[in-house]
Amino acid sequence: MARCIGILTAGGDSPGLNAAIRAIGKSALNAYNMQVIGFRDGFRGLMENRTVLLEGEILSGILTLGGTILGTSRDKPHKMPVGSRVQDMTEVMLDNYRRHNLEALICIGGGGTQKNAHRLAQAGMHIMTLPKTIDNDVAMTDITFGFDTALSIATDAIDRLHSTAHSHHRIIVVEIMGHNTGWLGLGAGMASGADVILIPEIPYDIKQVADAIRRRRHRGKNFSIVAVSEGAISIEDTRKLAALQKKKQAAGDSKQQKKTTAALEAFKAQQNNNTLHLSRQLEVLTGLESRLTILGHLQRGGTPTAADRILATRLGSACAAAINERQFGCMVAVKGETTALVPLDQVVGKRKVVPLNHPWIRAALETGTCLGNHIF
Numbered sequence: 001m002a003r004c005i006g007i008l009t010a011g012g013d014s015p016g017l018n019a020a021i022r023a024i025g026k027s028a029l030n031a032y033n034m035q036v037i038g039f040r041d042g043f044r045g046l047m048e049n050r051t052v053l054l055e056g057e058i059l060s061g062i063l064t065l066g067g068t069i070l071g072t073s074r075d076k077p078h079k080m081p082v083g084s085r086v087q088d089m090t091e092v093m094l095d096n097y098r099r100h101n102l103e104a105l106i107c108i109g110g111g112g113t114q115k116n117a118h119r120l121a122q123a124g125m126h127i128m129t130l131p132k133t134i135d136n137d138v139a140m141t142d143i144t145f146g147f148d149t150a151l152s153i154a155t156d157a158i159d160r161l162h163s164t165a166h167s168h169h170r171i172i173v174v175e176i177m178g179h180n181t182g183w184l185g186l187g188a189g190m191a192s193g194a195d196v197i198l199i200p201e202i203p204y205d206i207k208q209v210a211d212a213i214r215r216r217r218h219r220g221k222n223f224s225i226v227a228v229s230e231g232a233i234s235i236e237d238t239r240k241l242a243a244l245q246k247k248k249q250a251a252g253d254s255k256q257q258k259k260t261t262a263a264l265e266a267f268k269a270q271q272n273n274n275t276l277h278l279s280r281q282l283e284v285l286t287g288l289e290s291r292l293t294i295l296g297h298l299q300r301g302g303t304p305t306a307a308d309r310i311l312a313t314r315l316g317s318a319c320a321a322a323i324n325e326r327q328f329g330c331m332v333a334v335k336g337e338t339t340a341l342v343p344l345d346q347v348v349g350k351r352k353v354v355p356l357n358h359p360w361i362r363a364a365l366e367t368g369t370c371l372g373n374h375i376f
């Protein structure tokens with residue numbers, strides 16, 4: 001019987017996914033004589049047994065394509081919306097895994113996917129994962145693919161905002177993705193010479209941000225670029241959030257629990273408009289006109305950079321080789337110029353945030369960038 005492995009892509013899409021699918025497929029077929037099937041739309045396709053045979057033609061011409069030819073979704077195996085109910089569909093997935101007599105299933109995704117994949121490994125599947133996300137926040141790997149592409153898209157966008165901010169003597173606040181980490185915001189802000197960079201790891205003081213802009217104005221610079229990670233939060237809101245979380249934990253009866261949960265949800269919803277609020281506050285505090293640009297999903301779209309294509313190809317081929325050696329239950333991580341297999345239980349439940357002593361932070365400060373908090 002032919003050897004067979006499966007692939008799925010889950011979570012938010014990310015440039016380089018097709019390069020990884022191609023690398024796994026070509027290596028498995030050429031080097032190890034394994035057949036490869038893809039499951040469509042993440043874990044949902046595994047549950048519904050919607051497959052595509054990944055052979056020669058399908059794997060050809062996809063290296064440079066953005067998105068994922070397999071489709072993706074944010075569905076979780078243990079909390080799958082089916083009809084009007086949310087159910088644990090792990091057993092159904094296990095049946096489909098066995099139906100195809102898979103030697104292993106490769107799940108390509110970010111932090112959430114690593115967790116879900118780990119659950120399937122615990123349920124008895126031979127699982128391998130690859131780390132992808134534009135957020136670069138997966139633990140135990142130097143970098144994730146997709147990050148480099150998003151970084152260059154965001155940098156290019158901020159470069160363009162610079163000339164219009166300069167011409168109109170305005171502040172431009174630019175919101176950058178990254179979930180609850182600041183890799184993308186800090187990287188793109190530094191690469192484009194943003195005057196202020198706000199990231200979730202460093203709660204900011206709006207007055208210090210306004211002071212930095214005013215100081216620039218006194219030096220004759222009538223415009224400023226404020227690069228803000230979507231998860232950035234003020235010192236004041238950090239305190240409010242901590243108090244709400246404490247209240248929720250202490251809530252006794254179910255009425256109190258409902259009330260505190262609702263208050264926390266309302267607070268989080270309000271945080272979604274944080275950058276708009278920030279832009280308005282800066283207008284009031286500095287007297288300069290301010291505009292907000294939200295880069296959004298532009299950062300995830302389109303063709304991957306050369307660096308991401310190479311990275312995804314390296315990880316994909318290393319993954320096929322590891323499966324051939326019957327290594328399972330691991331993420332194929334990037335460690336400098338090489339790859340390493342990290343057991344999934346060391347990956348899940350952690351998030352790689354920007355350490356406060358990271359060289360990027362030091363370099364940003366030493367080149368005069370305001371990070372919104374004097375402590376740094």
Ligand code: F6P
Pocket residue numbers: 012110133134135177178179230300
């Ligand atoms: O995880 C990647 C990411 O793009 C985050 O940066 C962002 O917060 C999130 O996905 C957006 O998710 P969605 O595409 O589901 O709106």
